[in-house]
Amino acid sequence: MEQTEDIKFTNAKKASIDDPVEVKHRATVSREDRSTVGEIRVDSPRMSCTDVNVYYSGQRAIKDINLDIGNNEIIAMIGPSGCGKTTFLRCLNRMNDTIKGCEVTGSIMMDDYEINSREIDVVPLRAQVGMVFQKPNPFPKSIWENIAFGPRIHGLAQDKTELEEIVVTSLQKAGLWDEVKDRLDQPGTGLSGGQQQRLCIARTIAVNPEVILMDEPCSALDPIATAVVEDLMDQLRENFSIAIVTHSMQQAARVSQRTAYFHLGDLIEVGITEEVFTKPKHQLTEDYITGRFG
Ligand SMILES: Nc1ncnc2c1ncn2[C@@H]1O[C@H](COP(=O)(O)OP(=O)(O)OP(=O)(O)O)[C@@H](O)[C@H]1O
Numbered sequence: 001m002e003q004t005e006d007i008k009f010t011n012a013k014k015a016s017i018d019d020p021v022e023v024k025h026r027a028t029v030s031r032e033d034r035s036t037v038g039e040i041r042v043d044s045p046r047m048s049c050t051d052v053n054v055y056y057s058g059q060r061a062i063k064d065i066n067l068d069i070g071n072n073e074i075i076a077m078i079g080p081s082g083c084g085k086t087t088f089l090r091c092l093n094r095m096n097d098t099i100k101g102c103e104v105t106g107s108i109m110m111d112d113y114e115i116n117s118r119e120i121d122v123v124p125l126r127a128q129v130g131m132v133f134q135k136p137n138p139f140p141k142s143i144w145e146n147i148a149f150g151p152r153i154h155g156l157a158q159d160k161t162e163l164e165e166i167v168v169t170s171l172q173k174a175g176l177w178d179e180v181k182d183r184l185d186q187p188g189t190g191l192s193g194g195q196q197q198r199l200c201i202a203r204t205i206a207v208n209p210e211v212i213l214m215d216e217p218c219s220a221l222d223p224i225a226t227a228v229v230e231d232l233m234d235q236l237r238e239n240f241s242i243a244i245v246t247h248s249m250q251q252a253a254r255v256s257q258r259t260a261y262f263h264l265g266d267l268i269e270v271g272i273t274e275e276v277f278t279k280p281k282h283q284l285t286e287d288y289i290t291g292r293f294g
């Protein structure tokens with residue numbers, strides 16, 4: 001049996017070890033060609049990026065990225081370390097603003113708004129486009145406050161009962177409720193790494209985001225917690241769009257509908273996940289997914 005058939009293009013219950021993939025068809029675009037191959041645009045996109053460049057102290061980290069994030073889709077960003085996945089993700093909710101010497105050029109449209117414009121208020125934007133980081137970063141507050149803080153400052157609850165409902169359902173959706181229901185007044189930082197990550201996911205979904213950015217959200221999680229997060233992502237997709245950076249090709253295959261492959265700051269290939277993994281068009285994509293690079 002070919003190894004590709006071991007990759008399940010469904011939301012598998014259990015995360016597995018990441019093996020390289022064996023492709024069925026050889027790529028035809030040469031390694032030297034750095035223009036993006038595949039469908040960068042979708043019908044009625046949730047976000048639309050055109051010629052996005054990011055510079056750190058004048059040094060270009062990502063180059064002329066053109067890519068749409070679709071409605072109700074999970075798009076996976078893959079590629080070798082340092083290729084610009086996190087940098088690109090951070091453009092989508094202006095997190096690069098927090099980095100000194102970082103400049104983002106180009107256009108990022110959302111609901112007819114240019115979110116890369118100086119006039120945009122980043123506080124509501126970051127609730128609308130929430131982010132879950134690789135390293136969990138709970139507030140130095142109680143578990144309850146970690147979740148209640150966002151809905152309170154964004155005025156999402158009319159009263160205490162409503163706020164309580166948001167806290168409980170967010171923790172339930174993130175698969176953490178049973179573990180924390182008796183210790184809601186204890187500090188979020190006192191939880192285990194995997195619990196902290198689920199707390200951060202609960203905090204993100206508590207403010208009802210439209211797009212969720214996830215930067216290797218499962219790298220600190222065990223297979224059971226990973227499966228909980230992947231199931232949650234699948235549910236969230238019904239109402240939201242998710243962009244996830246992952247080093248696990250199995251995870252990309254399990255959760256995403258489209259995959260984008262980055263290489264040294266270039267967006268090399270975008271396509272339907274199953275096609276990218278079984279019939280990559282670009283030689284660099286094939287090298288990466290078959291384990292010859294990175
Ligand atoms: N704060 C920063 N200051 C300067 N350079 C940075 C900064 N963050 C990232 N870079 C550089 O930008 C490039 C892209 O980095 P980025 O973190 O986006 O890569 P990545 O694909 O997310 O890698 P990884 O898989 O290791 O997380 C790298 O060359 C990196 O050194």
Ligand SMILES: [Mg+2]
Nearest residue numbers: 085086087215
């Ligand atoms: Mg990264």
